[in-house]
Amino acid sequence: MDYFHYTYKHNHIDFSSHIYKVSTYHYNWHGETEILILLKGRIEMSCNSEVFTMEPLDTIIISPQVGHATLALEQDTTALVIHVGKEFFQQFDSNFGMYQFVIRSDKSNRHNPFFTSLRHHAAMMMLIKANGESPINQMWLEHHYLALASEVYDEIDAVKSIHVHSKPVDMTEATFDKMIAYIDENYQRKIELEDIAKIGGYNVNYTSQFFKRQLGVSFLEYVLRLRLREATVSLANSTDSVAHIAINCGFADIKAFNVAFKKHFHTTPSEYRKQAKEFGRKTKLHDWKEIISTQEQDILELLQSFLPYQPDSRYKADLDVANQKLKAVTTQLENVVNSLKA
Template sequence: MGYVYEKVTYNKNIPAKILMQDKPGGRCNTTLHWHKEIEIVYMIHGCLHVKINGHESEIRDGEFYLCNSEEVHITRVDDMKANYTYLVILLSYTEMKRFAPDIDDSIFKVTHSDSSYQKIKRQILNLLGTLKSTDPYIFLVQDCYLRTIYHTLLSECKTSKGARAYSKTTVKITHAKQIIEYINQNYREKITLDDVAQEVGFSSQYLSKYFKNITGYSFIQYLLKVRLEHALKDMMNKNLSVTDAAYDNGFTNVKSFITTCKKAYGVTPRHYKKKDA
């Protein structure tokens, strides 16, 4: 079954994608997603909550989290209007597999108390210092810092998944991916918790608890979130009206679209579009 996942385009000349994020809290909340790349997020200003395979943690100023390849994750913040600044580094899966062919049977574990945590953090700070450089060959310096992160992960943080311990997690991830795919394919339609439960072979009651554990949202909250993001994108990219964007993306009425947008971003869809223009 072809699961929906986030496709990553790397920065030119380096084995990673580096993104500096500086935006209001409402735009830091992601939908449930996964990708092959190893993700490192370093918090510069604010507090970011992340759920990885259903396990929640948070990072504050000067801290980072690491999400392994194919782990299902979602992020959120508490203050929708406050500004948050953080750096996202997505390490190339292909490059990592070139160094470690057994990467699919391995995970990387990094905790605050590990010396490896501080080593990786130093390289993140080094990378931060290069982002405003006008040097056309700065990618050579960035490549050096990134490969030091690769080396630290491979030599100090890599461990076997373990057949028993990871089998339950693998099943959990598989179900989450099925749910992501089903919602992403059907959010424009009238779908219910019962529909999704039938798709993955769960009872509705169990799915409700499972979904809340994985995402931190109820099913309907998450479905509205997905519809909202698609509707706002259509307003921005296709210049759709509020009404057309609402109905084209599964909202039962325009009021529901406006209410959901206000809850997420504190403004109406029309004002959101003006602010982003």
Template sequence: MKIKYDEEYENIDGENLNLRRFDKYKYCLFLSDVGENQELFIVEPHWHEWLEIVHITEGEMTVYTPQGETIVHKGNTVVIGMQTLHKIVAETGHYNYQCIHINIGFILQHMSSSLLNDKVFIVQNEEEFQSYCSTLIQLINHDDVYSQLRYKASILNILALCVQETQSDLLDAKDEINDIFSDILFYVSTHYQDNISLQKLSQEFNYTTQHISLLFKKNLNTTYYTYLTKIRLDRAKFLLMTTQKRNLDIAIECGFSNEHSLISHFKKSYHETPSQFRKKHQIKDETIS
């Protein structure tokens, strides 16, 4: 699976597109294309750091995510949230689409990315939404102050409508999402000594590994394995401070595969070996009592 980041926007081949535009500050990228698919056109699973908005003027496509599928008909606009793992399948026949990508950096200046992360939805207020998109496209290469203010206002209005259209879903799903993630964190905190890979969590909670990874990214701004390693290292530090156990025994008890793995992760995180840490921080028996 190819994971795509911001640099993908620098390398899009404009020769294969009907139109490709950046504004000078790269707040947005606008793409449009028209043609005919002789067979199903498939974009393999991937995710973007930027918000993606696709309007279908002609044709039909389906967006697949770990949560399900969203069919985008002619005249529909679909919003694909930041860091949302998705696959796109476009039907055969004539197609015509316009696509806007909004820079995550611009979004973070004005709102929390969690409001639109991991979201895919069909726009309901199509007329108002398209009016803002049309203004954005019209002004994307205008440099005068008046046009730039209207351009930025259009982006903000688009973001506001996106949040408005997902707000009820967010409220309904908030408790469920928090409960699920809390259960995952509790499981990790009580099974860190075991070999709990992402695949293991996926089987335990019946979610894809990609979805679990996105939960950690969205809620803790870290990866699952970084979080797991921190839990293990915190436990190792406690044992180094309060026991005389060997490094090997501590490594196994904390879920590391061997002593070398413990030492390697410890040095990477704390810039000293477990033995050096123990020498400086070990609590003597009389202090404990």
């Protein structure tokens, strides 16, 4: 069975893409530019200390090394993600690695020419890859990728900033990765902020501010969400009792688990388990993500709905000007040729 999970590298083009079922909580910190298009459902996004809700068709573009996290607010929430290779934009703009940016849509602009075009090219890329490998498919894939990348860079160029760090070590990938890795490995037991502060080399107050600034949520909230993520996986994929799952995921008791679960998902653990087993998709697990099968008809239909679109008027205007100049040059050339004949 094939799944919407692809990597592509050819000459200067380098990207990966996938369509996945958004989990209860997923944190990202990586060196690629990320483009996320929400296909179905709603998610809470934490990015650059800002927490906001994304609705279907909303898009967010995030610069490399910016921590961000997603929390599904509905069942069967599905997203399309494209990661642009670390060095792709830097081939054209040597300063690109210094830029920080977050570009996102909301109800006021999700249907504007830029985001509409972005969905079109992203959908074409996924459908072309799903259609198999061939020389013509590869050419069309690169065509749509380059169109997408150029339009994205144009938007980035308008809003980019060069972030000045309060401490050079704060934003280094290695330092933050160590802190996150420790939590990921130890969240099932009692874990204190002091432990994390020692790993990062900061005092407790600074570490607390650091987490809030990078993730938009507190250290305690981050740990809680990791525990809830593990709990939802266990509820959907095991027959263990709710009490056993609660303790195994790091909760003090089943009461604390029920309260936290109801607060975040607006349902009980038992009801969540029932819904998860009733509603199934053909997926495979990859790096904590449930990748969607290419046979899911509703996802295919949704991608196909993005295909008809009108080019951005900015680029159409540029094309019209170019055509007018070409026509003028052609006329001048014809006049010169006619004068020579005479």
